[in-house]
Amino acid sequence: MKCASKLLLAAALATTPAAAQDGDRYTRALAAGYKASFLCSDLFNAGQTVEQVERDDLQRTYASLEPLFPELKADIDRQARTVRVAFDETLPPRVAAWRPHLGCAQLPIGADPASASLLPRLSVDPAIDRSDRLPWPHGDQKAAAKPKGDAKALAEAVDDAFDRRTYGQGSETTAVLVVQNGKIVAERYRHDFDMHMSQRTWSVAKSISATLIGAAVQQGLIDVEAPAPVPEWQSPGDPRAAITTDQLLRMASGLHSDHAGNRTDALYFGGTAVTEQAVAWPLEAAPGTRWRYANNDTLLAIRGLRAKLEGEAKLAFPMTDLFWRIGMTRTVPETDWKGNFILSSQVWTTARDLVRLGLLYLNDGVWNGERILPPGWGDYVSRLGSAQPPAGGYGYGAGFWTFPKGSGLPEDAYIGRGNRGQYLVIVPSRNIVIVRRGYDGPGTGFDLDSFTRDLLAALE
Structure with missing residues (x-):
């Protein structure tokens, strides 16, 4: 490197x-x-x-x-x-x-x-099979299956997702993919997209980050309940040294930042580095007592993981220990100029690769007989923390969201949500994974709750 x-x-x-x-x-x-x-x-x-x-x-x-x-x-x-x-x-x-x-x-x-x-480069360059010869889900052979339920209603709901009005006036859908019992029962792309064309995940990357932390926990590299191993916080007397990886994943670090949410402009567009900016913010609340959605918390959790890795693994870990092991061969996590992954948002991936991530959770962290995540990791990431967003809206676990109470959706469902309409919905009780990708703009949100309800109703 x-x-x-x-x-x-x-x-x-x-x-x-x-x-x-x-x-x-x-x-x-x-x-x-x-x-x-x-x-x-x-x-x-x-x-x-x-x-x-x-x-x-x-x-x-x-x-x-x-x-x-x-x-x-x-x-x-x-x-x-x-x-x-x-x-x-x-x-x-x-x-x-x-x-x-x-x-x-x-x-x-x-x-x-x-x-x-x-710029940092990865020397590991395996011969990844992208020929589409491997069957789903390990590869990308076309693999449509008949749904268990109302096929017509399912097709209508998927079509409606592309009409720019049913689930949000002016919404712009590029992909919808629905998997039931491990089989693709609906898959559609905008006319200029296909199953191999990736988009930025935006904040669905936070769910990917939580999964990478899970892979590290399975290997004994990270203890989420222990203080996050962020090197820049290890000076004697630094109160941030007590912040745990769990608190970072749950947006409960107590750290100040200039913007809550997805505005990290100096890092995303200004060319600064994670280790220059994200590590520098001071505390403004006791860790674990306040929920504040901030890219920095996810960036810091991954910064801590990188500090526990050695040599080539500092760059290779996302690919060698997660993506390539479950067939996410078209997923690209990007770095800053110093080699820190910008895993709060900056990942390019396909709808099929996101579904593979969901299938890993439905299989309790096991892929093709190999355990990648700790048993029960899906329960961990979907369990609500003590500090939560305002009542009445979506709940927050560890890198994943949950549907609002009273939404009429399964209580065990959890969601990766990203800017411009990126969604990964995992419904363990129904053995269903739903992915919707888009380019929604300000004021043109996609009604994920209604869309999910309609799909699940069709798949009864």
Whole structure:
């Protein structure tokens, strides 16, 4: 693995810009980073076209950044698999560069584009079978089965998910996949998608992170009830050293952050590193006493896991110890420029790979006779913590959500939920997994509760 710490930072800085100009410049830097990152990942992870990216991932996004996208020109090098987006006369362009199995990483603002050659790379490169010759669920042979229930009602509900009105006015569905008793009983994609085209998971990555922590627990690498092994918190007297991995997974760390929810702009689009930003926030509440949804908590749980790994495993663990073992061969977790996984959001995956994750939980953490997660890990991630979101809404376990009480949905169901309409629904009592992917925009949410109710009714 090449050392990312040798990245060269450009020294060209404006001398005395006004504060307003600085703010505008930083916003332009973020917008350029956003455009470079999504173009890079969608082109080289997912195989999408530039037109698709401009229509979907660069539309209906952040109000402060989206108006700038058209004027920021992207320079795409398909041979080198890099994207450069210029944003300022005095600084180099923002750069995102692709690497096998690790996807795209952004260079810091001001970095020399040549520094892309120094980004961390994975030396493990197995011959992954993506030929579709293997049967479902280990591979991607087409595997439609007749549902147990009302096939017509099931088909109608799936069709309605794509009509942009039944489950949300203006919603934009790209994929729906339903598995019953381990068999695919419904699968549909938007006209320009297929089963191999991936999308960003957004916060469904938090559910993936909880699963990776489970794999580490099974191997004896992590004790979730023990203090999280975050190296930056180990100075004598640091009160954050007492925060447990369980509290991080449950959004109950008590840490302050500038934004709750999914706004981690400096990391996602600004090219900073997890070990520069996420580790630096102070406490503002006693750990375990307050629920606050924050990307940093998930990032810190994975930072702690990385600290327990050695050598190549620091980069290879998600693939070698989870994804490739259960057939998630088209799932790409991305890193920052220092090699820290951005596993709060930045994972590209397919609908079929997400269903495989759900099947792992339905099988109590066992895949093809091999135990990957501890027994009962599904019960752990779906069990509500003592600190919860406001009453009346969705509940929160450890990286997974639960449906609101009184929703009429199975009480044992749990959910991976992500921005723009990414959903993974696991229903153990019905042996059903549901995945819906989309590009919903602000104010155009998808009604997951009604959709899930209709699917389950059809599969009675």
